[in-house]
Amino acid sequence: MELWYTEKHSESVNFSLKVKEHLFSGQSEFQKLDILDTYEYGKLMTLDGLVMVTEKDEFVYHDMIVHTPMAVNPDVKNVLVIGGGDGGTVRELMRYNNIEHVDMVEIDKLVCDAAKKYLPTLSCELNNPKVTLLYEDGVKFVKESPDNKYDLIIIDSTDPIGPGEGLFTTEFYTNCHRILTENGILVNQNESVFYEDTQEAALKANSKLKKIFPIVKVYQANIPTYPSGYWLFGFASKKYDPIKDLQADKWNSLGLKTKYYNTDLHVGAFALPSFVKEFFENGSIQFL
Amino acid sequence: MELWYTEKHSESVNFSLKVKEHLFSGQSEFQKLDILDTYEYGKLMTLDGLVMVTEKDEFVYHDMIVHTPMAVNPDVKNVLVIGGGDGGTVRELMRYNNIEHVDMVEIDKLVCDAAKKYLPTLSCELNNPKVTLLYEDGVKFVKESPDNKYDLIIIDSTDPIGPGEGLFTTEFYTNCHRILTENGILVNQNESVFYEDTQEAALKANSKLKKIFPIVKVYQANIPTYPSGYWLFGFASKKYDPIKDLQADKWNSLGLKTKYYNTDLHVGAFALPSFVKEFFENGSIQFL
CATH class of the missing domain: 2.30.140.10 (Spermidine synthase, tetramerisation domain)
Incomplete structure (x- = not known):
């Protein structure tokens, strides 16, 4: 069989x-x-x-969602992760000694339980004492969080269908902005563009972020098991530009060995194909 | 049904x-x-x-195999295309007014005939008077070509199984080097790395080119219908470095509208993920 x-x-x-x-x-x-x-x-x-997530290609996603913002501000101390129940994002964050605390808000305890049992190479840092794991609604959590609390928010969510839906709203992003420090950076998984199913979500997430953050960019990575193998992330920030403020030397001096990410690739990840740039400017793509 | x-x-x-x-x-x-x-x-x-090739994503492949070398040397006059029977590569080359002549050597007339009938948006320039279309074996053709004839050779081949096999040999690359001018650039489709099936071919093509050309680099693009959606190209050259010698201003002044390629992406395309760089240095990848 x-x-x-x-x-x-x-x-x-x-x-x-x-x-x-x-x-x-x-x-x-x-x-x-x-x-x-x-x-x-x-x-x-x-x-x-x-x-x-798969064991073979998760390194691409987790490298790109964590090390990209961390190389722009390697001094991040307090991090909020929304979603990310498999643990891959927290695993990469825990490699930075100067990160003091991570709040991880995963709505579904089952995701963490399954990851702990079946995906130990991802979930290995979920019990790190620097991590507070909260099984709560991320939308509610950010609404109730105090101002200026986090240096970095990582939205490691599902697609905007089902439990992930509220994580793609203006209200949610507005609260994220409020609870970020003045150096604050937000990154999110920003869907993709080759198939119609994800185009609208990619566009909406980007345009909503642009209304709230002064700096909003999109970056790309190759994730073979995601639709089309081409995936986007959003980078939104209060003051740091992901290219101009990239601290390549400082990040490289940390000596972190990464399988996908490096600081040259960081720059390249923000150099989007022309049709993708146009899509985020004009809102449409003509393929055929 | x-x-x-x-x-x-x-x-x-x-x-x-x-x-x-x-x-x-x-x-x-x-x-x-x-x-x-x-x-x-x-x-x-x-x-x-x-x-x-598919009508929806062929623009990625053809943009990357043509405009990448052309932006490094926009003064290319004589081009040899090996394979490329669908016509997409020739279509992009014909957008450069200063290209004087293209020899296209496609072993299989059926590919061109089918493209002319069913893929008119690709094959539209195959009858351009600047193009000489030869239905011959590319290996034999380069062997019999005179020295210093071409400024650019594009190897737009199938995988190294069946008719494409000879296009991945040291003898073939040696003849390519010989028939290139002193400014000569060779680009090839260089397979991919996420699946074992194509890893060996990717590595061999690269290591053979390195024995013959002083400058050999690998660059990447996202082609959803190719295995893993992540595809590589080889850039081999007698004197031009694809980054240091990129003529971005000159290329941009041509005003070509391209759906995938742009000169920022050009630089990013050569910024490979760490595991890909290591693969071409050490010859192995450990995913799981």
Whole structure:
């Protein structure tokens, strides 16, 4: 018997992975979670049937969502992570000695529990004493947080369907801005552009951030298991420009070994293809 | 009835496109060629069952294989294209007024014939009087070409299996070097690294070029229909460095509108992820 997992990357594009074993299936009050052991990508976590993270290519996503802002402000001390229940983002943050504290607000305890059991290479730092893990609604959490608390907010969310929806709203971003220090940076996973399904979310997240933050840029990475293999992140900031203020020498002097990220790639990640730049300026793409 | 085309991106990864209509199927002495009309990617040409080109994402490949070397030496006059039977590479080359002549050597006439009939947006310049279209073996052609003839050679080949095999050999690259002028640049499609199937070819092409050309670099682009969505190109040159000698102002003054390429992205395309840099230095990748 052959077992295959298939995700519809668009209505007429299927991406399928051959499965060794279906290790876990669970339903929380928020979503359905499955852990599959795949031949090519190692262990895979899906939420409501969509790939969240795989052991083989998670390094791309977590390098880009953590080290990009940290190389712009390596002096970050207090971090808020929204989502990120698999633990990959916290794992990368914990490599910075000067980070004093991380609040991680994951709405769904099941995600962390499953990651702790099945994805130990991701969840390995979730019990670090510098990390406070809160199983709460991120929207409510930022609303109730005091002003000027965090130097960095990382929105490591699902797509804006289901529990992730509130993390793509103007109200949420406004509260994020309020609770960031004057050096504050926000990064988010900003969807993608090759397929219509994610274009609108990518555009909306970007245009909402632009109304609130003076500096908003988009950057890119290659994540093979995400639709089209081309994924975007948002970088929003109160004062730091991600290129002009990149502290390459300082970051490199930390000696962190990273599999995807490096400071040359940092600059390249913000150099978007012409059609992507136009999309964020004009709101449309004509492919065919 | 639903019709789906599936390519195995690796032994345990399938990529499938929903098909409106199977427009053409032909067998030449070299390979099997099919044209499918797909919902998401428009018309698709496959050779021996593998995606060569789709109407939706061909702009990425052709922008990167043509404009990258042209922005380093916008004074290119004589070009040799090996392969490239769909016409996309020649179409982009014909946008440069100062290019005087292109020899295009495609081993398989069927590729050009099918492109002319089914992919007019790609093949539209194949009859340009500046283009000499030769249905010959590229390996033999370069062997028999005189010294110092071309300013630019573009190897727009299939994978090194079947008819493309000879285009990945030291002898072939040595002849390419010989027939290039002292300003000569060679670019090739250089496979990819996320899946084992293409890793060896990527590495070999690169290491063979390094034995022959003083400057050899690798650059990257996002091509959703190619395995992993992450694809590499090789840039080999007798004297021009692709970054130091990039003539951004001069290229931008030409006013070419390109959907993927721009001169900032040019620089970013050469900023490889750390694991890719290490792969080309050490010859191995550890993902899991």
